[in-house]
């Protein structure tokens with residue numbers, strides 16, 4: 001009986017099951033990048049449980065000529081390098097898929113499946129006979145499997161060689177042994193294995209000038225371009241690499257000729273101190289930020305209220321993970337929407353930005369500092385683990401050299417000498433935003449006392465109800481002003497007029513776009529709106545009003561953005577249908593499309609025109 | 622309405638300092654604290670010290686937490702920016718402010734509840750980071766603002782106004798600051814202006830983390846018999862180890878003292894801390910000896926006051942962060958932004 005074998009060119013999922021710390025990460029990235037260099041988009045994801053014995057990690061690469069960068073789900077080719085997770089890994093392979101493993105040690109037949117294709121290569125034996133040093137055995141084993149995979153999947157070896165050469169630029173001594181290891185694996189596969197398998201990579205031109213980068217690194221770069229000089233943070237997955245990337249970028253771009261730093265980074269004692277330092281620095285006229293995740297946001301609550309009320313520009317990068325508390329610390333979610341939007345006690349509301357990919361992590365990252373200064377309030381940049389900690393293909397970063405920092409309404413010594421009326425909480429031009437002075441501006445004018453307690457327009461302490469209400473109303477008005485200043489929503493109109501809409505945000509983007517294609521192919525048409533910020537602009541409300549039913553697609557349990565839409569837009573819950581994915585894995589197009597089509601079926605919506613169930617992205621069977 | 626502006630009428634004969642300011646120019650709004658509150662005396666001492674040091678008032682930033690003590694920055698230095706932060710977290714805000722502009726003088730004002738209870742963590746970390754500041758704890762052994770609960774500096778066995786006895790061990794802020802690496806550590810008493818003013822002056826001139834624990838009786842809740850933070854108790858148990866004269870850099874040295882009774886410490890900015898020894902063997906530059914002395918005097922129920930420790934050559938947070946000499950908040954686009962060419966290169970490396 002001929003075995004079932006998945007056949008696909010430039011459209012499959014390959015997963016690497018590794019042991020943490022075995023040096024596999026750089027080999028796996030090398031593999032993914034080599035496919036990119038062949039002009040074929042890939043979307044890799046790191047999966048790393050936080051506390052399972054044996055420290056397993058997985059690296060899942062979706063090879064996708066159509067450019068669908070969301071997680072597809074399922075696995076067509078498993079590189080099983082971790083004996084401890086063997087059973088789970090083998091079980092995960094799609095029927096007709098491939099299992100690639102180290103065949104040095106005999107495995108009992110019961111450890112395999114009849115419906116998959118097994119490719120064994122004696123990796124340990126190969127490295128043990130080629131190297132004596134245990135460290136070398138470990139490292140080169142990874143390169144050797146990349147070599148073998150290149151033979152099996154038709155990854156161009158010259159491309160891999162070129163990447164290795166780039167990696168070891170300046171350390172040329174390390175180049176030949178790596179190239180040798182690559183060929184060791186490749187040659188073994190070519191001579192000993194049947195490389196004529198069903199999955200292949202074929203050169204294409206679908207990558208263009210796109211870049212491949214992690215959202216955290218991009219956001220940190222945005223902070224550099226946004227003029228941030230002070231960063232205070234407390235380590236927490238998945239945000240730590242943002243602060244670390246800021247340090248790396250600053251070292252490169254912000255070191256003066258004499259070696260001095262044009263920035264200061266403090267690893268604080270906790271998140272309370274981190275946000276306190278940010279507030280102190282921003283009060284004093286520096287651009288400052290912190291990077292954290294949900295538990296950190298919880299700890300910052302009191303301070304965030306102070307920053308709102310005392311009108312301190314500050315930037316918070318929240319790289320969201322599954323909560324509550326340590327919940328699933330290494331899994332992704334969009335579950336801090338409400339805790340950030342209304343962070344703190346008393347009446348507070350905050351500006352949130354929702355980047356969809358590293359490109360927007362960079363642009364919003366920089367923009368956040370202008371917005372903070374302009375609006376004099378905390379700005380939250382809402383990343384999540386999925387975009388923060390994975391390399392993602394995106395548009396190249398852009399910067400206009402004519403652009404300058406917008407420091408907002410700051411009164412200078414000259415303004416004060418010219419007799420300008422300075423009231424720290426005085427709205428002079430109707431946008432709700434007052435002027436501020438930096439400490440130390442003028443010997444006799446413009447100083448004021450900042451406090452969380454209520455005060456009048458001239459910053460004088462008062463507990464008078466009228467003055468309190470006056471100030472709170474101005475803050476509300478300022479929030480209205482924010483609506484036009486924040487990134488506006490983007491509409492993807494359906495090809496056909498439709499009564500149905502979908503709202504989504506952040507890292508859901510690629511899955512949503514793919515889902516819209518799937519739905520369209522089955523004759524279901526939806527207008528889609530990607531929300532990029534809170535407060536919502538009027539366009540959002542108009543979009544909802546223009547549709548009978550709007551699906552709100554989110555990665556949390558409680559439909560948090562939907563709640564925000566209902567509360568802030570006075571929208572009836574009946575119009576907003578939640579589509580919720582919150583198991584900690586990134587949302588998939590299959591999930592969204594299934595949910596929406598099922599819900600539409602309940603609404604008795606007939607497909608506009610039936611298209612024969614065509615193969616859509618990811619369906620390989 | 623609790624804001625009372627002081628009339629700005631200057632008597633023509635009021636003495637002026639080198640900058641031409643009178644003492645009035647360093648004052649703030651009229652205090653709303655209880656009459657006789659120790660905190661008001663500390664405000665007066667701060668005003669005196671800033672006047673005497675010829676500091677431009679607007680170059681000082683005053684930060685505080687929450688409490689009666691933390692309210693006091695409203696009552697001094699009316700021409701300085703001030704920040705009344707949240708309870709126990711002033712140290713982090715001050716740290717951030719200091720990072721943003723290394724050229725201002727930072728004055729942190731706090732209470733024993735603010736710094737020893739809710740804010741103990743931040744107190745510890747601001748000291749170990751060596752933030753260049755003057756940090757004053759106005760220590761009354763109670764929560765004044767919330768009406769008289771014990772604080773973490775209340776001595777074990779001391780009695781509250783209502784007769785409750787404190788069963789918990791007291792936190793000694795000076796001892797903590799010693800361990801945590803503050804580089805200028807003093808203790809004084811709000812009722813002893815002569816001792817306190819020079820200690821504040823020395824702290825301001827000190828280019829590192831300077832901490833002053835000022836015992837400051839709360840007349841409303843902790844000035845009764847059985848309290849160890851009352852005016853009477855502190856006067857009886859006060860053991861000054863030295864008396865400080867601060868000689869600013871540039872000032873001429875005129876007075877002469879008998880050899881052996883005097884110790885001079887030259888600070889980084891050139892100022893000289895001249896100590897008249899009141900306790901013959903006390904050397905505030907000897908860290909270990911100072912710690913031993915403090916432990917001994919504590920065991921004897923004495924309150925050691927004076928300049929307890931100083932390191933004339935402190936390193937501060939900016940030294941550790943290796944920051945440029947120009948304040949970070951003054952760097953412009955050119956200094957901060959790598960520009961599009963650098964970005965293009967970066968893009969190329971990400972393909």
Ligand SMILES: Cc1ncc(C[n+]2csc(CCOP(=O)(O)OP(=O)(O)O)c2C)c(N)n1
Pocket residue numbers: 687688689690691708731732733734735736759761763764765766767772
């Ligand atoms: C988070 C928080 N908890 C509690 C309070 C209430 N509170 C205000 S002042 C204070 C104690 C102040 O004591 P201390 O610092 O010793 O100042 P004092 O009034 O004695 O000068 C407390 C508990 C608060 N403002 N914030």
Ligand code: SF4
Pocket residue numbers: 653654655657658659660689690761765766838839840841842
């Ligand atoms: S309650 Fe105590 S600390 Fe507060 S003002 Fe009155 S005397 Fe001072």
Ligand SMILES: [Mg+2]
Pocket residue numbers: 688732733734759760761762763764765772
């Ligand atoms: Mg107190």
